[in-house]
Amino acid sequence: MLDAAKISRHSSRTLGHHARRMVSNRANEGGAEDPFTYCLDLVRKHDYEGFLVSSAYPTHLRNGYFALKALNVCHGYVIQVFFT
Numbered sequence: 001m002l003d004a005a006k007i008s009r010h011s012s013r014t015l016g017h018h019a020r021r022m023v024s025n026r027a028n029e030g031g032a033e034d035p036f037t038y039c040l041d042l043v044r045k046h047d048y049e050g051f052l053v054s055s056a057y058p059t060h061l062r063n064g065y066f067a068l069k070a071l072n073v074c075h076g077y078v079i080q081v082f083f084t
Contacts, residue, residue, distance in 0.1 A: 035067075036063055036066065038070070039066040039067050039069070039070035040066050042070045042073055042074075043066055043069045043070055043073060046073045046077075047069055047072070047073055050069045051069075054066065054069075
Protein backbone atom coordinates (compact mmCIF):
# COMPACT_ATOMS: atom_id res chain seq x y z
CA MET A 1 0.00 0.00 0.00
CA LEU A 2 1.21 3.53 -0.69
CA ASP A 3 1.69 5.75 2.36
CA ALA A 4 1.09 9.51 2.53
CA ALA A 5 4.78 10.41 2.00
CA LYS A 6 4.95 8.35 -1.17
CA ILE A 7 1.67 9.77 -2.43
CA SER A 8 2.93 13.34 -2.13
CA ARG A 9 6.03 12.51 -4.20
CA HIS A 10 4.20 10.89 -7.10
CA SER A 11 2.25 12.57 -9.84
CA SER A 12 -1.35 11.56 -10.44
CA ARG A 13 -0.32 9.72 -13.59
CA THR A 14 2.19 7.61 -11.69
CA LEU A 15 -0.36 6.95 -8.97
CA GLY A 16 -2.81 5.73 -11.57
CA HIS A 17 -0.17 3.32 -12.80
CA HIS A 18 0.51 2.07 -9.26
CA ALA A 19 -3.19 1.67 -8.53
CA ARG A 20 -3.69 -0.32 -11.74
CA ARG A 21 -0.71 -2.54 -10.84
CA MET A 22 -2.09 -3.14 -7.34
CA VAL A 23 -5.50 -4.11 -8.72
CA SER A 24 -3.85 -6.29 -11.33
CA ASN A 25 -1.66 -8.00 -8.75
CA ARG A 26 -4.67 -8.72 -6.55
CA ALA A 27 -6.52 -10.15 -9.52
CA ASN A 28 -3.54 -12.33 -10.43
CA GLU A 29 -3.56 -13.87 -6.97
CA GLY A 30 -6.97 -15.33 -7.77
CA GLY A 31 -5.89 -16.63 -11.17
CA ALA A 32 -7.51 -13.92 -13.29
CA GLU A 33 -5.60 -11.38 -15.36
CA ASP A 34 -5.84 -7.59 -15.38
CA PRO A 35 -9.49 -6.53 -14.88
CA PHE A 36 -9.55 -4.57 -18.14
CA THR A 37 -8.18 -7.56 -20.06
CA TYR A 38 -10.68 -9.86 -18.35
CA CYS A 39 -13.60 -7.63 -19.38
CA LEU A 40 -12.25 -7.24 -22.91
CA ASP A 41 -11.86 -11.01 -23.36
CA LEU A 42 -15.30 -11.70 -21.90
CA VAL A 43 -16.94 -9.26 -24.31
CA ARG A 44 -14.89 -10.54 -27.26
CA LYS A 45 -15.94 -14.16 -26.54
CA HIS A 46 -19.61 -13.64 -25.69
CA ASP A 47 -20.68 -10.37 -27.34
CA TYR A 48 -18.60 -10.05 -30.49
CA GLU A 49 -20.83 -7.33 -31.97
CA GLY A 50 -20.32 -5.27 -28.81
CA PHE A 51 -16.59 -5.85 -29.12
CA LEU A 52 -16.60 -4.57 -32.70
CA VAL A 53 -18.65 -1.50 -31.76
CA SER A 54 -16.05 -0.59 -29.11
CA SER A 55 -13.72 0.72 -31.81
CA ALA A 56 -16.21 3.56 -32.43
CA TYR A 57 -15.93 4.75 -28.81
CA PRO A 58 -13.29 7.30 -27.80
CA THR A 59 -10.25 5.71 -26.17
CA HIS A 60 -10.86 7.33 -22.78
CA LEU A 61 -14.36 5.76 -22.58
CA ARG A 62 -13.45 2.20 -23.57
CA ASN A 63 -12.58 0.98 -20.06
CA GLY A 64 -16.06 1.85 -18.84
CA TYR A 65 -17.64 0.52 -22.02
CA PHE A 66 -16.01 -2.88 -21.59
CA ALA A 67 -16.83 -2.98 -17.88
CA LEU A 68 -20.53 -2.36 -18.60
CA LYS A 69 -20.62 -4.81 -21.51
CA ALA A 70 -18.92 -7.48 -19.37
CA LEU A 71 -21.48 -6.87 -16.60
CA ASN A 72 -24.23 -7.29 -19.19
CA VAL A 73 -22.71 -10.59 -20.38
CA CYS A 74 -22.50 -11.88 -16.79
CA HIS A 75 -26.03 -10.76 -16.05
CA GLY A 76 -27.32 -12.51 -19.15
CA TYR A 77 -25.49 -15.67 -18.16
CA VAL A 78 -27.00 -15.65 -14.66
CA ILE A 79 -30.49 -15.17 -16.06
CA GLN A 80 -29.95 -17.97 -18.59
CA VAL A 81 -28.73 -20.38 -15.92
CA PHE A 82 -31.38 -19.41 -13.39
CA PHE A 83 -34.37 -19.66 -15.72
CA THR A 84 -33.43 -22.79 -17.66
